[in-house]
Amino acid sequence: MIVKQQLKKLSVNYICVELGEVEIAEDLSAAQQKEFKTALLKFGLELLDDKKSILIEKIKKVIVELVHYAEEPAKVNFSDHLSSKLNHDYTYMANLFSEVVGINIEHYIILHKIERVKELLVYDELSLTEISYKLHYSSVAHLSNQFKKITGLTPSHFKKFKENRQKGLVNP
Incomplete structure (x- = not known):
């Protein structure tokens, strides 16, 4: 508006x-x-009027849409999806993204996937198995390892931590 x-x-x-x-x-x-x-x-x-900045923002937008709003897991890998969606060579986009943003596309995707896992754990609507499928992880173990690497907590510990924190807010 x-x-x-x-x-x-x-x-x-x-x-x-x-x-x-x-x-x-x-x-x-x-x-x-x-x-x-x-x-x-x-x-x-x-x-943003510079073509490179615009492309970076489009890459971020496609990643956010795919990780946070897609109902089904992607049928193709992220690199193919980005290339076809944005009509650019993936290597070019990956190099540009790393140069401008300071992290590679894969790490950016992982960060968004972990944020999505946190949301799904907090809302407690899906099991960890369902979350791993929804976010295109090869296994629950892979999701758990990545989650711990990024957050320092296991998914179950994160969930308990959130539950205890919410109880403390309700019953001071």
């Missing part, structure tokens, strides 16, 4: 405004672009 509102203020015709992306009908003048950037910054938003 903020982006649409700012585009209207600048009398810029847009074709589409989606999460993280804006398609405009005509090129912005340098003055319009500067004014748009300044207006977005006031709301904590940033205009």
Whole structure:
């Protein structure tokens, strides 16, 4: 809504405004672009006009969608999925991502998968076996090892820790 509102203020015709992306009908003048950037910054938003930054944001968006919002496990591996979705060579994207973000794509995916595991453990709707299947782990042991490596806790210890913390909040 903020982006649409700012585009209207600048009398810029847009074709589409989606999460993280804006398609405009005509090129912005340098003055319009500067004014748009300044207006977005006031709301904590940033205009990315450099193609590499845009690609990095698209990579992050695809990973978040796949890890957090996909109902079924991916039928292809992440590298193939990213390549087909973004129409770029995976090696190029992986090198660019590492250079700009400071971690490789695989580690970024793992971090998001572990965050998703935490969410699913807290909401207690799925077993660890179901979570490992949903997030495309080869086994529960693989998920548990990765979880412990990232968080320092086993999934069951994390779950108990959360339960004890919530009990403490309810019954001080």
